[in-house]
Amino acid sequence: MHHPDYCIAGAGIIGLSLALELHRRGATVTVLERNTPLAEASYAAAGMLAAHDPENPAQLQPLANLSLALYPAYLAHIEALSQLPVPYQTHITLQSHTTQPPHRFHRMEEKSIDPRQLAHALFTAVQATPIHVQHHTPVQTVLQQSDCIQIQTPTTTITTTHFIDCTGSWTSSTSHLPPTTVVPRKGQMLAVAIPPSLQLDTVLRTPDIYIVPRIQGPNAGRAILGATIEDRGFDKSIHPAAIAHLHTLAAQLIPEFASAPILETWAGLRPATSDGLPLLGALPGNPRHLLASGHYRNGILLAPATAQLIAQLLLNETPAIDPTSYTPNRILHTL
Ligand SMILES: Cc1cc2nc3c(=O)[nH]c(=O)nc-3n(C[C@H](O)[C@H](O)[C@H](O)COP(=O)(O)OP(=O)(O)OC[C@H]3O[C@@H](n4cnc5c(N)ncnc54)[C@H](O)[C@@H]3O)c2cc1C
The missing domain is CATH 3.50.50.60 (FAD/NAD(P)-binding domain)
Structure with a gap:
């Protein structure tokens, strides 16, 4: 006891x-x-x-x-x-309110x-x-x-x-x-290698996709691309089509990402009310x-x-x- x-x-x-x-x-x-x-x-x-x-x-x-x-x-x-x-x-986030290009981003002081x-x-x-x-x-x-x-x-x-x-x-x-x-709400994500030619030190976010670069520490040099929002109970399986879709959306914002190698894929469960x-x-x-x-x-x-x-x-x-x-x-x- x-x-x-x-x-x-x-x-x-x-x-x-x-x-x-x-x-x-x-x-x-x-x-x-x-x-x-x-x-x-x-x-x-x-x-x-x-x-x-x-x-x-x-x-x-x-x-x-x-x-x-x-x-x-x-x-x-x-x-x-x-x-x-x-x-x-990161210290700055560029936010767009529209799902479709062309995006008009506004700059926010968000870390x-x-x-x-x-x-x-x-x-x-x-x-x-x-x-x-x-x-x-x-x-x-x-x-x-x-x-x-x-x-x-x-x-x-x-x-x-x-x-x-x-x-x-x-x-x-x-x-x-x-x-x-x-209830669990599933999110699939991927990490890609940031091309060395690209200087990326801000988050980019639209209602459909976000790009979050890691600048320092053990994961420096990768960008997180996310995320799906799905109601699939406690299932955390990864679906290549969903990952490919996120990758495509990110490449519409940053064309260099189209050929960026995928380093990792994963899914997590957001606790939703x-x-x-x-x-x-x-x-x-x-x-x-x-x-x-x-x-x-x-x-x-x-x-x-x-x-x-x-x-x-x-x-x-x-x-x-x-x-x-x-x-x-x-x-x-x-x-
Ligand atoms: C894809 C994705 C992207 C996200 N991005 C962001 C973001 O950018 N910014 C942000 O602020 N948040 C983000 N979130 C949300 C954030 O991750 C969650 O809100 C947060 O992690 C919830 O933390 P938690 O400790 O409540 O839950 P969890 O981290 O899920 O921990 C719950 C723990 O409870 C344990 N547990 C379950 N049942 C029992 C039991 N019966 N007895 C004992 N232990 C039990 C589990 O094993 C687990 O370890 C994201 C989530 C996902 C999935």
């Missing part, structure tokens, strides 16, 4: 960022991970900190703004613990990071603390008692004051919620069972603000922003 102050399910960017934030505030934390940490959506992402993407719902803005403001301190905290810097890869570099540094940072991360340990049941909450895994029972479900696309099953609460906003806070009628999930296309951007907001809710502090738009009650009021 373990008795941490808090038990988190899911070692993606959301669960591990929250674990670090709670540890920083003096709490003991156990993270239960079904497989291995940071191997799902958080590893698949492009890494744009797209707080001003025109596709975002308007109510996301306060959370996105808070997260952008917290990002420098978040990265500095991870670096202090891990000794691994996570630099911004990107490499989520794989962040994943490595974040996990190293967590390992430098007493946070207990149990791999290959799926949460099976969550039992509300009068003065605590009990988490059952195949090998252990954990008794804690609060359970926070950070299992992304798997939240509906982990927290035994209606299956539509959080019915209104495109995350679920942050306690379940209706169950103050010990919280969700920090449903970050859809913006979980890398939103990780610092999510960690801070959930920690503030858990510790009964005044939240930095009004959490009403993100409360699970808006979707789960009928539970």
